[in-house]
Amino acid sequence: GEEHYNCISALHKSMRGSDENASLYWLARMLEGGEDPLYVARRLVRFASEDIGLADPLALTQAVAAYQGCHFIGMPECEVILAQCVVYFARAPKSIEIYRAYSNVKECLRMHTGPLPPVPLHLRNAPTRLMKDLGYGKGYKYNPMYKEPVEQDYLPEELKGTDFFKERKT
16 A cells, blocks of 8 residues: 555665665565565666666666565565665765756757757768768767767757756756
8 A cells, every 4th residue: 555655765765865774674664564575676776876876886786686686586585685785775875967867858858849850960870872872970980999089969950068967947
């Protein structure tokens, strides 16, 4: 029932708040109450990117490993795997940079009127002669061939200068 959602919310908020003791409590309350450990593990995978993100990119690896460990051995043995992951997440630095940036991209797409801008010609693959003749791939600079990053536009002309990592004003 509702308590299922209340407990997972409490677990998320405890990890987000870096409270390892409360995080363990809510995890144990869920598992000891019969919660599916794979449900908890799936939520931890999401938490790794949503709340920790680039502050600790290894968090996602931890979460996926915890999910796989739970899948392989099940309860009650997997409880310690989930406990380790939950404490790791509670102690980890937090960043919502990716979450916000991706939300900004989605908003940009939703707010766009008319057809979406075409992929710039230099970014298109040209597997056929006709596509090459139409200018597909022309002028593309293959970065690995250069010692330094090259100047090249990767967004459509209409979005030139857009930075999805900056706070959007709506």
